[in-house]
Amino acid sequence: MIVEGRIHVFGDNVTTDEIMPMHKAAATPAELAAYAMAGCDPDFPKKVKPGDVIVAGENFGAGSSRETAPLGLKGAGLGAIVAKSFARTFYRNCINQGLPILVCPDAVAAAKPGDVIRIDLESGRVDVAGRTFQAEPFPPFLLTIIRHGGNVGYARAVLAERARAAGA
Amino acid sequence: MGMTITQKILAHKAGKDRVATGEFVTVPVDLAACHDAAANVVMDTFEATGADRVFDPERVAMTMRAYVPARDPVVAQVHERMRRFARRYGIRHFFDYDGGPHGIEHVLYPAQGLIAAGDVFLNSDSHTPTAGAFGAFAPAMGWSDVGVGLALGTTWFRVPESIKVVVDGPLRPYVGGKDIVLTLIGTIGVAGATYQVLEWTGSTIRALPIEERMTICNMAVEAGAKSAIMEPDEVSQAYIASRGGRPGIVFRSDPDATYARTVSFRGDALEPVVAKPSLPDRVAPVSEVRGTKVTQVFIGTCTNGRLSDLRAAASILKGRKVARGVRLLVSPATRETYMQALKEGLVEVLMEAGATVSPASCGPCAALHSGVLGPDDVCVSTSNRNFPGRMGHPDSKVYLAGPYVAAAAAVAGAIVPPEEVAR
Numbered sequence A: 001m002i003v004e005g006r007i008h009v010f011g012d013n014v015t016t017d018e019i020m021p022m023h024k025a026a027a028t029p030a031e032l033a034a035y036a037m038a039g040c041d042p043d044f045p046k047k048v049k050p051g052d053v054i055v056a057g058e059n060f061g062a063g064s065s066r067e068t069a070p071l072g073l074k075g076a077g078l079g080a081i082v083a084k085s086f087a088r089t090f091y092r093n094c095i096n097q098g099l100p101i102l103v104c105p106d107a108v109a110a111a112k113p114g115d116v117i118r119i120d121l122e123s124g125r126v127d128v129a130g131r132t133f134q135a136e137p138f139p140p141f142l143l144t145i146i147r148h149g150g151n152v153g154y155a156r157a158v159l160a161e162r163a164r165a166a167g168a
Numbered sequence B: 001m002g003m004t005i006t007q008k009i010l011a012h013k014a015g016k017d018r019v020a021t022g023e024f025v026t027v028p029v030d031l032a033a034c035h036d037a038a039a040n041v042v043m044d045t046f047e048a049t050g051a052d053r054v055f056d057p058e059r060v061a062m063t064m065r066a067y068v069p070a071r072d073p074v075v076a077q078v079h080e081r082m083r084r085f086a087r088r089y090g091i092r093h094f095f096d097y098d099g100g101p102h103g104i105e106h107v108l109y110p111a112q113g114l115i116a117a118g119d120v121f122l123n124s125d126s127h128t129p130t131a132g133a134f135g136a137f138a139p140a141m142g143w144s145d146v147g148v149g150l151a152l153g154t155t156w157f158r159v160p161e162s163i164k165v166v167v168d169g170p171l172r173p174y175v176g177g178k179d180i181v182l183t184l185i186g187t188i189g190v191a192g193a194t195y196q197v198l199e200w201t202g203s204t205i206r207a208l209p210i211e212e213r214m215t216i217c218n219m220a221v222e223a224g225a226k227s228a229i230m231e232p233d234e235v236s237q238a239y240i241a242s243r244g245g246r247p248g249i250v251f252r253s254d255p256d257a258t259y260a261r262t263v264s265f266r267g268d269a270l271e272p273v274v275a276k277p278s279l280p281d282r283v284a285p286v287s288e289v290r291g292t293k294v295t296q297v298f299i300g301t302c303t304n305g306r307l308s309d310l311r312a313a314a315s316i317l318k319g320r321k322v323a324r325g326v327r328l329l330v331s332p333a334t335r336e337t338y339m340q341a342l343k344e345g346l347v348e349v350l351m352e353a354g355a356t357v358s359p360a361s362c363g364p365c366a367a368l369h370s371g372v373l374g375p376d377d378v379c380v381s382t383s384n385r386n387f388p389g390r391m392g393h394p395d396s397k398v399y400l401a402g403p404y405v406a407a408a409a410a411v412a413g414a415i416v417p418p419e420e421v422a423r
């Protein structure tokens, strides 16, 4: 699976309050897209094109566990996020929503706004500005969830397996 | 090699003799829960799994606390959907504001006897680690995780490393759980414990009442941690028993358990602190920011909205008035907290001083309902987060503090050491 798009750069400690304001938590996923990254750049939803990639510093997605943050980013068409590090709950939420999320500090250092970035999700290879980097590969268990398209697909598979076992 | 309390809980639940840090485990959950701000995503996810029932209606809880009473037609529909969901799936612990108990789950669920030692608690919220004060594994979780957990009755974890935090010695007057946890966050930073569990121990912690222990565990995620935990003892087990809860299983860390690191500090060296705008690790002693003018003071939340916090605030505010131009907002964490505060006369003390008391809820904590800040506002809040825009306008400023510092700021109109007001 390949993600390819233009880079949008953000700094360290971007919080989920900035990624998606909490008072939008009751909104539908389609409505959320209009507020993606509102706390950092209100024009982001207009600038982002399908497949574009956020490149950020340390501890991206800090704070609230609101899942409307990855939902809104996904709704805005974002293809992936590459950062130096992520806040734990945000990382887990992105996996759960099938939004690819990679740790690759070297690629972050090399990335400039507007550059094209190309990511091979299976291998973790990241190409940016003519240079190649290796992101931390996904642990096998998480790859299983990603292959199911997120945690709903994974849960459906588990329920189906249980039903089979109960019927057998 | 020994295991931490967290490893032992996860090993027990996974049916294994031992688990190593970094290992992925799938474990049954003792309680799966969500609140009204997360409910839409939780219910959407549950329905998307195709499940026709929740894994165990006796072990599911839902509470109304973010938008209470309903703030607008959108959240009113969320509340309606929650009621339909609870009826349809027979949810046993459904806390609506219809006369029964309700409020912030981190205070409400322990008070309802729903949390036990050794539990795995799956709840759609960042401040779930509060339940770690009872020796439960209660990580901060997202929302679809709970939706899936409702269907499966299980969830997965990467077994975390732990940081041992040791606090020894007696505390000085006006220093409490909030000052302890803010001091730690100021020391290790907002990402200082990413993917790790904060395991709190030491004579200071053991001497603390349960409510202050909950305040400390509450702010795990502000240090980036997955959770916080304390060994169960007479204090925590007595609280659970008094609430008709299950005895649970008491796990203790082995003396030779491995920790990512140990952070130690002296309780008697601590002073009242604040976290300056706009990150929880920008911690400074009150003396350093002394004289900072404030326009709003908020006392409440899952961090410091318990009865002991209202008592602390009232002890400063009794017989005094808030400074002109300061709005003092108080939001008890649960309906029970509110009732107890009424019966003790605390509400009268707070209102005589000038407080506006709002219904049991999260109140202004996250700009969810009321008490929202404008661009020029400076607020002292007993909550856990002071990110830009957390309480309203992105230019507003929030200082985090404990209830004594907050109450003193309301009286002085500025951040001052509590003893200056109390004397």
Ligand code: SF4
Pocket: B104, B125, B127, B300, B301, B302, B303, B361, B362, B365, B366, B383, B384
């Ligand atoms: S009081 Fe604030 S931090 Fe606590 S649960 Fe409510 S919104 Fe979250």
